[in-house]
Amino acid sequence: MQEGNMMDGDFSCMPLPSPGEVNFEAQAPQARKRQSSNGVLPYAPVIRATTLANPNAIELYTYWKYTGKIYSVQTEGRESLREAREARKLVDAYKYGLERGSGGADFRDAVMDAMAEFIDHRGFWFFPTDSTEGHPNTKMLHFMAFVYALNIYPPEHRFEEDEFRAAFLNELENFPKDKTYRELWDGFMQDGRCRFHEHRTGRCWRAIYDNAA
Numbered sequence: 547m548q549e550g551n552m553m554d555g556d557f558s559c560m561p562l563p564s565p566g567e568v569n570f571e572a573q574a575p576q577a578r579k580r581q582s583s584n585g586v587l588p589y590a591p592v593i594r595a596t597t598l599a600n601p602n603a604i605e606l607y608t609y610w611k612y613t614g615k616i617y618s619v620q621t622e623g624r625e626s627l628r629e630a631r632e633a634r635k636l637v638d639a640y641k642y643g644l645e646r647g648s649g650g651a652d653f654r655d656a657v658m659d660a661m662a663e664f665i666d667h668r669g670f671w672f673f674p675t676d677s678t679e680g681h682p683n684t685k686m687l688h689f690m691a692f693v694y695a696l697n698i699y700p701p702e703h704r705f706e707e708d709e710f711r712a713a714f715l716n717e718l719e720n721f722p723k724d725k726t727y728r729e730l731w732d733g734f735m736q737d738g739r740c741r742f743h744e745h746r747t748g749r750c751w752r753a754i755y756d757n758a759a
């Protein structure tokens with residue numbers, strides 16, 4: 547216990563992060579929402595959208611087909627519940643996209659973009675690694691491996707699922723050494739998302755929706 551480091555309030559029941567963890571967190575991506583008090587503007591949602599109808603996965607697909615938006619944003623209940631519900635909705639939507647086979651490829655790419663927006667704004671912890679169970683070698687599995695590699699402090703690297711662990715280690719090994727993890731994430735959000743798209747028809751799904759470009 548390092549009482550001398552205590553600031554205001556009683557945090558005596560919380561373990562203090564180690565210096566290594568503090569250093570890791572200082573260069574890792576941060577949910578934009580948590581940085582807003584430091585003057586960092588929230589990433590403006592482009593793909594995610596709100597509707598009072600709270601569509602299921604099939605309806606999400608239909609709405610997306612006509613608008614280029616993923617209507618996953620939740621409007622009811624406490625904030626933490628809304629966030630958990632949206633993460634679940636996005637995972638379910640991706641699974642529905644898988645059921646559609648090659649015809650669901652553009653939709654899967656769009657859902658992956660919506661997941662990236664959600665994670666950028668809210669943080670990654672709403673998506674457990676079992677979000678990718680039953681996803682043999684999908685782009686979403688590799689995207690989650692990328693997200694986890696950027697966000698999880700190395701001593702906490704414990705993954706039981708072989709395929710996920712292999713994808714995770716592959717990401718980690720290939721990170722450029724001259725950039726912080728936050729820089730890697732920001733670059734990905736700005737113009738790197740096609741890396742985890744399938745582009746089954748030879749072009750990005752966003753190219754067919756002017757308002758979502």
Ligand SMILES: [Zn+2]
Nearest residue numbers: 740743750751
């Ligand atoms: Zn693309």
